Amino acid sequence: MLNDSRGDERQQELLVRLADTEGRTLYLYNPDDWLRDDIEPLTRHPAPADRDWVPLDAAVDGDPLAALALRASPTRVLQVGIDADVRADVLRSMQSAFLAILLPVILIALLGGTFLAYRALRPVRRLVQTFHTVIETGDVQTRAPANEAAGEFATLVHLFNRMLDRIERLVGGMRETVDNVAHDLRTPMTRLRARAELALQKEDDPEALRDALADLVDTSDVVLDMLDGIMDVAEAEADTLSLSKSTVRVQDLVRDVADAYGMVAEEKDVSLTVGVPEDLSVMVDPGRMRQVVANLLDNAVKYTPPDGRVNVTAERTTCPENGTPAIGIHVSDTGTGIPDAEVPRIWDRLYRGDRSRSEKGLGLGLSLVRAIIHAHNGRVMVDSTPGEGSTFRVYLPAEE
Secondary structure, three states: OHHHHHHOHHHHOEEEEEEEOOOOEEEEEOOOOOOHHHHHHHHHOOOOOOEEEEOOOOOOOOOOEEEEEEEEEOOEEEEEEEEHHHHHHHHHHHHHHHHHHHHHHHHHHHHHHHHHHHHHOHHHHHHHHHHHHHHHHOOOOOOOOOOOOOOHHHHHHHHHHHHHHHHHHHHHHHHHHHHHHHHHHHHHHHHHHHHHHHHHOOOOOHHHHHHHHHHHHHHHHHHHHHHHHHHHHHHHHOOOOOOOOEEEEHHHHHHHHHHHHHHHHHHOOOEEEEEOOOOOEEEEOHHHHHHHHHHHHHHHHHOOOOOOEEEEEEEEEEOOOOOOEEEEEEEEEOOOOOOHHHHHHOOOOOOOOOOOOOOOOOOOHHHHHHHHHHHOOOEEEEEEEOOOEEEEEEEEEOOO
16 A cells, blocks of 8 residues: 555655644654654644644745644544645646636637627617618608517617607698698688788778778688697697696586577577486596587587587497497587598598588687597597488596
């Protein structure tokens, strides 16, 4: 066994000492020829209860030393010493192996992380590119590609495209409104100018000047009403319409407006009736809702021939679109009705059908009705049969 130990270069550097608990040496195996001064600290070290490191100074020749003391039996202590150069060689080998493995792993991690980050951030780069395109060209029809996005990036791209959809609708509506306003304002403004020029030619006729001024005031009121209506519709469609909500009885709301139109209906020989239960209430802006009912009654009376009927009813029901509890207000007439081809367009701003062009109006009533109802989270629909009449149905969220 001794010969095998000496054949192993690493074990030849181990010092083995067996001592009793009094510190006397019973056996010493010193193949590396430790000097007596190097071994002396081992003889002074007290016997450990189990095991303990023995603090040693550097060897006489300068090499670092270390030793481990073990309790071999109740009366025996085994001490094993080693030249710390061997431990340093092992640590250096482990360090080299660690660096040899760690550096490629770090390099692979960096390259892989860079690739994954580049690929993961591709939707963001496309989104930024779309931003720049929209800003530089002003083309709100541009959309960010959504087929490469996933997870939260897909949600971000989806919301961004939805925002562009809404902006496109708003810009399109604004352009259409400006075109329509320019077209519809041309007539009253031309009339305003012509009337003023004609009045200037009759400076010596006070009565003619007075009539001209009255006509100018009426025309100005038409222009102001048109602009106010357009602003209200634009604010409602942009979700910026100011609402002062309160709980109101539907019966009071409808009767206030119906009383105002009762005389107009009577002059046209049109029967106007109201059938609204007393127990129905809604949380709305009273002023805005009076605009809604007034516009619906105005159209109903306007397009109903003599001996016709206009009926306003209300009920507790559910909204046909979403099935939620609602208060339904229905305005029915026996008028001319609306052609099927015109029904989808009656809600557009400044749109006037062929049959309505013979009547006075701005073409803003129904667009304002829809905008106000939508601002109240409600819905408005129409059922119409040409030659038989129309029924406009307003559904407002019912109070709990």
